[in-house]
Amino acid sequence: MNSYRKAGWLLPVVAIILPLFIGGLPSALNLAILVGIYFTVCIGLTLIFGIGGQLSLAPAAFYGLGAYTSALLSTRLGVPVLLGFVAAGVLCGVIGWLLARPLLRLRAVYLAIATLAFGDILNTLIRANSEITGGSSGIVNLPSPALGSFEFNTPLRYYFLVWAIALFALWIGNNIVKSRIGIGLRGLAESEIGAASCGIDVARYKAWMFTIGAILPGVAGGLLVHYLGFISPDSFTTQFSILIVMILAVGGRDSLLGALTGAILVTVLPIMLASYEKYSPVIFAVLFLGSVMFMPKGLAGAAMAAMSKWRRSRND
């Protein structure tokens, strides 16, 4: 736990300094922006999977719901994009909260399938109502967010916006992990009955983490589409939900460091593998299987274990 707190201080410093090195490199800056966006998603998911131990396949649904909320508010009603992000978070939070209790009564694969069905419903509704949503063809030329007359219309400006939000998400995530709720959640992952017998209101905590796990992807979805300038339902498919679950497992699903590793992997890996063309899915699958089988706690877990082993050997 201590190490996370330290990483929590390290990260803002790195985030602020990084543009000094990569500010002039469009592709590196692009990566850093996307890592920030996926980090926000992954923090939410870490709370659900890693700490709550629940397999939800709804991330794409909330990611898409948030993205469409801010995209439609800004293009159809002229609402400022930043307000749109807030609205995206609020809407995802409300829907997450409403769905949480009935959904979380379901166990394991039943929960996975129910959340998948929820994503399917949203995707179909978006495609079917093209007069409002732009349908399967999507909407192009989405506006950039602005604060007064200051527009976040360059990659560097967008970078700072994304990382401000990502670090805020990290702060929330860190507080939850450390708080009474967090300890309750970890108890949940260990043993639900044990947690309940210690007087922890299991249902309420589960609902909380599900809600926050809905809000963060929602806001991140808004950030993504206003960065790309384009939105379509093809970015928010079942495949995305499953991919992000897989990548988070490789990163390490039970820590915020794992969330960061996962976010870096989900951004960088496909771009690097892209050169292998049709072989890139083969390489991805082999890397994935290898890491699941040989690093059950993910890269972050393996790194932590290696580090504490090294420390022990030094202390001896």
Next chain:
Amino acid sequence: MDLSAALQFVFSGITIGAFYAFVALGVSIVFSSSGIVNFAQGQFVMLGGMVAATLAANAHWPVPVAMLCGVVAAAAGGAVMARLFVLPMLRAGEFPLILVTLGLGVLIEALAVVFWGTDPQMLDSLLKIEPLRVMGATLSSDSITILCVLAIALIAFTQFLRRTRWGRAMRATAIDRDVAASLGINVRAVIVLSFTMAAAFGGLAGALLTPIISTGAQSGFQMTLKAITAAVLGGVASPIGAVAGGLLLGMIEAMSSGYVSSTYQNVIASVVLIVLLFLRPRGLFTALTRQA
């Protein structure tokens, strides 16, 4: 709407449902003996179909022989998967096991795309009999074949569970792996057997489905999701429940498409699924078929 249309909607539901049920049966076989949700099940359907289609079209083997080879190839794939990837992960818990099957699903599909390309493959029908025509509604001969084979497979499998030593070992393993092991059951062999059988049923489904809907190297994953949905709807722990869930899901889709709107066919199916899960969190037919 007239009776002929209504009957056609029923036939459509049966056709779709039989596909789902066949694949869902494989999901349930694995789950009911090992508690593992196999996210690679659809890939065995794909393998069965692709191997059969390739042998029939490129090597000009007779259709029944090609289909048999498809089944054998899928079964072998299932055995390898269980032995090399599932057994070493048995103690790792539910979530890592799901991830392993997911990863294998991605790997099998990726390799299939490299090997076969993305073009869908076609296969001649097993039996060239006339479609069933009732009051202007049509049920294709391939659908009839599938329904018959599905019924036989289901009966054979439930009898296997009840009457054979291995079947009883499977049921015991499903209830509690550790207790089964303490009773002298070779749990690891049971799990390999269940994956092999499930993959064989998957391969059979693939070989039989190809003449109707064709099979492409990328068709497996979507099949997996539909099958798990169907199995969950009926009760994933019971083979009869899974098959019933598949037929029900197919029927819901066809009826929504026929009587409400084809636009919202999937929305309706998804809403029904969620509501039913809220009402019966362990599936519809679990209690009914617990003894099966």
Next chain:
Amino acid sequence: MTHHHSSIARRHFIAFVAATVAAITPQAYAQSNAPIKIGAILDQSGPVAPLGQFTRAGIDMALKEVNAAGGVRGRQIELVSLNSESKPDLAASLAVRLSGDADVMAIIGGNFASSSNSIGATVEKQAIAYITPTALLNDAQAKWKYSYFTLAEFSDMAKQILVYAQKKGYKKAGLIRVEREYGEQGSKFLHQFAAQYGVTLVAEERGADGDRDFTAQLTKIRQANPDFLVVWFANPGGSLVLKNARQLGMTQPMMAPISMDGSVTIKLAGQAAEGVVITSQIAGSEPLPRQKAFIDAYAKAHPDAPEPNSFEAVGYDLVKMTVEALKKVDPPYTRAKVRDAINALDYQGAGTVVKYKNRNGPSEETLVMIQASKGHFVLAK
């Protein structure tokens, strides 16, 4: 935890970032006889992979031809090909990656609307020319300065179908279409133009490409008793619709857009494909003069399947168009000059006909109506 760990973590993190940046950032070098690079972003896996692989095959053919003929002014053409996995946001990142390589003079690819839209939005900011094997969808795209489209617009495809229907005297259309952008666009324009050609849409149903049975939708269409059926789908779903319709005893003529083009339709639908009319960009067995050379070369390379489809032809054109533009540029090559040369193209190719000065999509004459006849596609009568 001690200080050592965070410093190690930091060092590792910085090393990782540095390695990543190094892997993705190219070294700028300018040798006069170094190959000229063209970037390609193709959806070679995921749901759109069939189109990505067709395009890749066409690109390969053109590349071989161009390089065998000595390239452009003695410089070979090098393809930097990347797989965007049918993911629009990945496609955008790959466009940024390619535009970071100063030697890449233009980008081709993006195999469905979402890919080409997100690449298009990106190249507008990165100022690099982009030619895509997809169709221009809306006015916002028509105003883009760096994106060029080669697939016929959906409005033109819908009109072609309606013109053919009018010629044949069909009045009532039944439409079954996929719930994807091309189905949506097809439906929109059929509705918009039907009346002009004396056609009424009497039924419209939707489905997904992975669906396993369409008889419920087709039964509803049959009840409206249309004169002809438009199947706005891709394979394998579309071929299953053709089969299901015949199985239900529907004898109406059937028509389909370019997404159903190719011998796959005949392979999958078999007898049910007979007579289906398709708006294509190439007629495999009865080529137009501008298509002859490509089809002959294709037949030589694929003796067992000698008829190319539109997507292979367009892939071939993507390279040929870029090369033709490069030939018109005076070295040293810059992206701005290449973009201007593409904008000035007047090109009649195997799969597309363009004159980008007027509009960044292809001309109407790009489309040819073909018809399945005894296992082949011939020009529609």
